[in-house]
Amino acid sequence: MFAETERLETANASLGLHHEPTDFNARGVILVSHGLAEHSRRYARFATAMASRGYHVFAFDHRGHGETTAPDAPIGRFARRDGVRRVIDDVVAVRDHATDRYPGLPIILFGHSMGGLIALNAAVTHPEKFHAVAVWNSNFNPGISGRAAQAILLAERALKGSDVPSGILQKLTFGTWGRSIIGRRTEFDWLSRDPAEVDRYIADPLCGFDASVSLWLDIFELTFRAPQTPHLDRLPKQTPIHLVGGGQDPATDGGKAVVWLANHLKAHGFSRITTQIYQDMRHETLNEIGADVAIASFADWCDEAIARS
Numbered sequence: 001m002f003a004e005t006e007r008l009e010t011a012n013a014s015l016g017l018h019h020e021p022t023d024f025n026a027r028g029v030i031l032v033s034h035g036l037a038e039h040s041r042r043y044a045r046f047a048t049a050m051a052s053r054g055y056h057v058f059a060f061d062h063r064g065h066g067e068t069t070a071p072d073a074p075i076g077r078f079a080r081r082d083g084v085r086r087v088i089d090d091v092v093a094v095r096d097h098a099t100d101r102y103p104g105l106p107i108i109l110f111g112h113s114m115g116g117l118i119a120l121n122a123a124v125t126h127p128e129k130f131h132a133v134a135v136w137n138s139n140f141n142p143g144i145s146g147r148a149a150q151a152i153l154l155a156e157r158a159l160k161g162s163d164v165p166s167g168i169l170q171k172l173t174f175g176t177w178g179r180s181i182i183g184r185r186t187e188f189d190w191l192s193r194d195p196a197e198v199d200r201y202i203a204d205p206l207c208g209f210d211a212s213v214s215l216w217l218d219i220f221e222l223t224f225r226a227p228q229t230p231h232l233d234r235l236p237k238q239t240p241i242h243l244v245g246g247g248q249d250p251a252t253d254g255g256k257a258v259v260w261l262a263n264h265l266k267a268h269g270f271s272r273i274t275t276q277i278y279q280d281m282r283h284e285t286l287n288e289i290g291a292d293v294a295i296a297s298f299a300d301w302c303d304e305a306i307a308r309s
Contacts, residue, residue, distance in 0.1 A: 002044050008060065010093050012086070016040065016067025017094065020047035020057040028106040028131070028306050029098045032059035033091065033115030033122075035137075035284075036219070037076075037174075039066030039206045046286050046295060053299040056102055060094050062087055062118065064215060066206055076212045077163060083218035084121070084225070091122040095129050106131035106306050113137045113251065113283065117222040123239070124231040132240040132305040134298065137249060137283055139257040140227050140264075142220075150220050156213050165210035177250040177283075190250050190282055197287040227261070232268045240272045240305035241265060244294065247279035255279075272308075274301055 002018035009015075018040055030050055032043045040059035047057035061068035063086060064077045072080040079086045095107055109130045111119030116138030123133045142149070152168050178187035188198050188208065201207050211219075225231060245258030252258050255277040262275040276297065281288045286295070 002041070002047060002059070008093060008097055010090065013063060013068060013070035013073065013090065015090060015094065016061040017097070018044070018047070018059045020044070020051045022051040022054050022056055024052075024054040026056055026102065026105055027054040028108055028302065029056045029058065029102055030108045030110055030302070031091070031094055031098060032057060033109065033111035033119045034059065034062065034065070035113030035115050036211060036215075037065075037207055037209050038201070038204075041066070042204075042207075043286065049292075049295045050299060050302075053302070055108075055299075055302065056098070056105070058094055058098050060090070062115070063090065064212075074163075076165065076209055077215050078218050080163070080214075083214060084221050087118055087218075088122045088125050091118060092126055092129060108132045108134065108302055108305065110134040111136065111138065112286065114219060114222075117219065117226070120226040121222050121231075124226050124235050127235045127239070130239075132242070132302070134242040134244070134301075135261070136244040136285055137246065137252055137258070138261070139252045140223055141257045141260040142223060146220060146223060150217070153213055153217050153220070157217070160213075162214035162217070163212055166213045166216050169213075169216045170210050173251070180250040181282075191284045192282055192287045193248075193280070193289050194287065197284070201287075227264055229268065232265070232270075235270075237269045237271055239270065240301070240308070241270060241274070242298065242301050242305075243273065243275045244285055244298075245275075245277045246281035246283060246285060246288070247277050248281060249283045251283050272305075 004019040008017045034040050040061050043059045050057050063073035109119045116135035123130050177190040181189045245252050245255030247255050
């Protein structure tokens with residue numbers, strides 16, 4: 001469990017916010033951006049590990065997830081409109097809250113899956129606010145199938161509205177990824193090889209829900225937005241960026257989407273890209289067999305990123 005839990009009030013939302021302070025001489029602050037259909041409390045073990053390495057950690061629930069509440073954001077939806085802008089604004093609000101509490105410390109923005117999409121978009125939108133960015137298990141290269149998914153979602157929105165679950169996208173994503181695991185025990189085995197972690201996800205009432213049409217549209221907007229040249233050009237080319245994927249992760253085509261992002265960033269002049277594909281891991285690196293190795297490697301990267309910043 002996190003050491004501290006609070007609520008961060010913004011202009012139009014009440015964010016569920018969890019904090020793990022370090023007992024050591026603080027080196028920096030890590031902000032955690034979680035994935036789709038989960039929540040920030042699942043990152044308590046990660047936060048404890050990073051606190052033991054000298055980092056204060058803040059993790060919060062995105063709109064439509066976990067303990068965050070907003071008038072236009074029930075579970076499964078960012079907002080009635082401007083969802084992308086609102087979730088980016090929330091990241092900045094948490095960042096400003098962290099810097100108010102710990103002034104002068106460098107800020108590292110960490111995101112997993114959907115959270116990685118949000119993290120990179122927040123960094124290119126507000127490059128002056130983050131010292132380094134970590135994007136784990138995110139797919140910024142869905143290609144033609146991603147554009148086709150957008151067309152399907154627009155058709156669904158026209159037929160039944162945007163505030164209802166997408167019956168098609170759930171099958172094309174979570175459903176397809178689940179069926180891709182040979183000898184699967186459950187439909188969520190694509191998340192991890194660890195049965196206990198999969199069972200915890202399934203038993204968690206705040207995990208595994210169906211995303212709305214509007215949330216899927218926002219996710220694809222985030223996916224295609226950040227890698228565009230006008231946005232990447234806002235981010236200093238010396239920004240440390242840490243990319244992680246799983247070689248058995250169907251959501252990133254076995255880590256190929258992560259490698260694509262690394263090459264895309266390098267082609268745009270970024271010089272401090274670190275890429276690690278854990279060949280036996282699936283989607284949730286932090287909940288996988290061998291997670292401790294990945295966390296220790298990340299902590300080493302954080303130390304170096306701060307030392308050179």
